[in-house]
Amino acid sequence: MSRTDQVVDGIKRMILDRELGPGDRLPVEKELAETLGVSRGSLREGVRALSILGIVDTRQGDGTYVTNLDPGRLLAPMGFVVDLQGDGSARPFHAVRRLLETEAAGLAAARITPEALADARDVLDQVDEILGHAPVDHDRFIETDIAFHRIVAAHTGNPVLTALIESLASRTVRERLWRGLHEEGAEQRTHGEHEAIWRALVAGDADRARIRMANHLLGVEESLPGVPDDAPDDTP
Template sequence: MSRPMSRTDEVVDGVKRMILDGRLRPGDRLPVEKELAAELGVSRGSLREGVRALSILGVLDTRQGDGTYVTSLDPERLLAPMGFVIDLHGESDAESFHAVRRLLETEAAALAARSIDESGLAEARRLLDTAAGALHEEPLDHERLLETDIAFHRAIATAAGNPVLAALVETLASRTVRARLWRSRTDDDVVRRTHSEHEAILDALAAGDPDRARLRMAMHLIGVEDFVHSAGSTGAGGTGHPSQGG
């Protein structure tokens, strides 16, 4: 038996219907509190709770002294709360999350190989050149390498041309998740191998070869999954397998 809908749920559902019906569009300002509460048949207190919930979900944006507006409703913003779930559970069930990430990113690489333009290739090249420079520093600047790693994978997901896919990749490969991997590195040679794998992915993109791009990305991320599995078997910072960037 389903649970009765709470007043807060009624507000969330009511505002969602207004958006789906086209009565509220991205950037629109919500009716004043008294009018909207009356239309939805809830108290003003319940309305405020519902608005807070929708703000957390990225649907509404309350501006002090100006009112409440519908956001852009772009996928990246709406999927952002999922990142909170991944940050909470990503360590205890890391293998499952990384497996899903691999499925998405391999297809993103294949799509990107078909559609990436010169500016996209130039940006990916710039990022790998930045990483190459960091690899020659002593000691290695792991924070800089982490940032370029994140940016490189983001550039590929964006080049795939599907904003929902890009948002999912961004969420599953969040900075928090990546930082856990990079913090546990024990072998700088693996960092350099990661860079070589990135170069192979970029070569496939530049060649416009979807199958090779998919394969190169899969090989790269399987290495990440192997490390995650090994780390889970030996404990955090275990030595069953050298660490892996992602």
């Protein structure tokens, strides 16, 4: 194990053992380096690595603090991993997204607020406007797609599920998906599917919300480049 890894593991262990908690300041550099048995240079490298992972935050002239350890922040690096994948690797990631968002729709049906439903309605009305102009503004369309799915995911009552969905459905992923969709009327079909999801959420019908979301994302998945029409259906 390298000295940097030793620092990373040591500080993570301190957090797991509750010696440090969210918002706590790390011991001064000299003291922490001695505790972990490393040099100050190795300590700084380890702290930089933990900062990238969203575990600590270094404030100039003030010290280094444990972050709030919010799942969204800690899982954010996974989104970069998804973004790095080529088009040929899109389907496995999208399949996981489909499973997660299908369950998210069911959970949201029981938890989504009237205010959030109104926000989702506003998003869908924006799509009506976008589709009313030719050619379709795909940048705006992608923005509304992200906004609609984000509203659903945010009302699952499960911050880890919300963070996982966010990391699997970044703008880069959305743009890659739409580059591969050459079917006539794909935007209108997607909008109609979003409308069906919204109606299920308004009705508070969890089963119908799951079915509508699964149908929507399975259709996207089957449209991905390189996915044969007779590919095995692994819908849950």
